[in-house]
Amino acid sequence: MKHTIKTITGIAALEGQWLRRRHFDEEVLAHVAERIKQSESSHTGELVLAIEATMPSHEKDPHLRALEVYGRLRVWDTPLNSGVLLYLALDKKAIEIIADRGIQVPQAQWQQVCARLEARLAKADYIEGLLSAVDDIELILKAHAPQGDTEADVLPNDPVLL
Template sequence: MHKIEAAIRKSETLHDAEIRFAVEGSLDLKELWQDKSSFDRAVEVFAQLGVWDTEQNNGVLIYLLLADRKIEIIADRGVDRKVAAKEWQRICRAMETLFRKNEFEAGVLAGIDAISKLLVELYPAGKDNENELANEPVVL
């Protein structure tokens, strides 16, 4: 978890966007009964963590549901308008490839790196590069 936090912190020195990472072991019984998808849960976590609450609407959440080995990337509207869904899917698939090899840390770090490269192009760091959201991973 410390390496993930450090990777996010380093990434955010290169761009003006914000990255959050959240991992959840499994959905609870009520959510499973309601047939909640990992995407639906990721949208809830996006809201709960306030990833939408950045000045340029450029927050990105990486959500990992361990039980299903599902990864969702949810981007705020400022980023979402500029990045095609297929790009987020490409990053998720690359992470999943590493997860299948039981390289979870490497998978998460590769995802942060890939997202960072996109964000550097879209939101290069300015002189007032304020850290608007916490960098610590969240365990739900």
């Protein structure tokens, strides 16, 4: 109910914009991009982080929006089908992970990563929470990404602000 009132009044959108400006500046994003780059040197997975301050009005469901972003950012476009999207909708306080078909991981494992990140963000531990989530995803990809050239870096490492 509380979140619905925030959404109806527009406070959630303002809060999402404020969170993005306050916690995701260029320095933080560069640090996260470097961590993603380091992570990808140990497996064939390709991680893309997308941070959306305010979800568009045409899509109310964060999971469906994450699927849309996954497609628009072409996370699926990797030689080994090893793209992974970590999607944050700040206004909805939603976190989603979408993995390509080359990454065979039980959904419960992705949900654990999301739950840990959500707990960190609730404590305003944004930078370390994101870095920890990248580390968690790295461990999963080391175990489940297809074998291949770990030197290939197909997708951009810089977080995408939507």
